[in-house]
Amino acid sequence: MRTQRNVGAKADIADSAAVFFALGDRTRLGLVSRLCDAGPTSITRLTEGFDMTRQAITKHLHVMEEAGLVHRRQRGRESLWQIEPKRLADARRHLELISAQWDGALLRLKRFVEG
Amino acid sequence: MAVAVTDRIEKQILLHASRARVWKALTDAREFGEWFGVRFDGPFVAGAPLRGVVVPTQADAEVAKMQKPYEGKAFDITVDRIEPERLFSFRWHPYAVEPGIDYSKEATTLVVFTLEEQPGGIHLTVSESGFDQIPLDRRAKAFAANEGGWEKQMTLIEKHLAHAA
Numbered sequence: 591m592r593t594q595r596n597v598g599a600k601a602d603i604a605d606s607a608a609v610f611f612a613l614g615d616r617t618r619l620g621l622v623s624r625l626c627d628a629g630p631t632s633i634t635r636l637t638e639g640f641d642m643t644r645q646a647i648t649k650h651l652h653v654m655e656e657a658g659l660v661h662r663r664q665r666g667r668e669s670l671w672q673i674e675p676k677r678l679a680d681a682r683r684h685l686e687l688i689s690a691q692w693d694g695a696l697l698r699l700k701r702f703v704e705g
Numbered sequence: 706m707a708v709a710v711t712d713r714i715e716k717q718i719l720l721h722a723s724r725a726r727v728w729k730a731l732t733d734a735r736e737f738g739e740w741f742g743v744r745f746d747g748p749f750v751a752g753a754p755l756r757g758v759v760v761p762t763q764a765d766a767e768v769a770k771m772q773k774p775y776e777g778k779a780f781d782i783t784v785d786r787i788e789p790e791r792l793f794s795f796r797w798h799p800y801a802v803e804p805g806i807d808y809s810k811e812a813t814t815l816v817v818f819t820l821e822e823q824p825g826g827i828h829l830t831v832s833e834s835g836f837d838q839i840p841l842d843r844r845a846k847a848f849a850a851n852e853g854g855w856e857k858q859m860t861l862i863e864k865h866l867a868h869a870a
Contacts, residue, residue, distance in 0.1 A: 688799065689714050692831060695741055696718045698765055699829075702740040703722040703730045 617642065618650050622673065625660060630670035713834040721826040728790045731818050739763055742772050743780045749795075754783040781808075785815065793818045799839060812838035 617640065624639075625631060633651070637644045651671055654660045658677045662669040720727050730736045734745040734755070742762035745755055757780040761769035785794035796813035814835040821828040 692716045694768060696716060698740040698762060699730060700720055703720055703726050
């Protein structure tokens with residue numbers, strides 16, 4: 591990953607931005623949540639429980655597909671949507687970064703007040 | 706797998722020190738700066754903006770090395786609330802370290818420290834929220850630029866924990 595980043599840092603930035611955009615919407619987060627819980631799911635089942643048309647849900651899925659967060663495979667006549675766990679993990683890492691910086695800061699504070 | 710929470714972080718730590726000691730380390734601007742790695746122009750005043758500059762921390766040589774490239778960079782916060790010995794909060798611009806960028810128009814995140822009494826010391830919680838309002842390209846850039854630093858921080862923390870155990 592490190593090497594890849596050095597080669598194409600710019601592409602990576604655009605890449606992450608796409609993931610954050612894909613996640614920056616309540617419906618899309620809801621879809622991610624459902625796909626995480628349910629595994630590969632058809633569009634018909636995905637649309638259940640959302641107050642939205644099948645077309646609208648499909649549009650959201652395409653945004654996420656472009657960001658590499660989900661992909662679909664064909665099973666018979668219907669396509670099944672599923673999550674791309676690695677991409678999701680990548681997207682969470684920026685918060686883990688901030689989180690790790692706080693861990694470091696709090697440990698310094700601990701030494702500071704206990705020392 | 707839980708859904709991705711992208712807006713908020715919360716951290717907790719038990720500090721073996723008195724409430725007064727922890728409170729001073731957090732709200733005395735000079736003391737805060739010593740462990741955090743920043744030097745402020747004046748004291749923290751509720752509701753007031755305060756300018757500081759990045760100064761490598763005295764508390765950890767390795768972290769100081771990581772902060773060194775940012776030495777002298779402006780570090781602006783706006784103090785939010787000061788509730789004596791219980792709660793201290795401020796707003797700032799996360800990842801505001803890129804040269805030549807005016808961050809003042811951008812959304813801030815809110816950092817809140819709360820102190821609770823616990824046997825053996827003070828249970829400190831820090832939360833930072835509002836990340837979803839930060840421009841996407843800023844988040845992405847910070848993410849890409851900091852990955853090396855992130856890995857290093859993790860190693861550092863593991864080392865500390867192993868040492869403390």
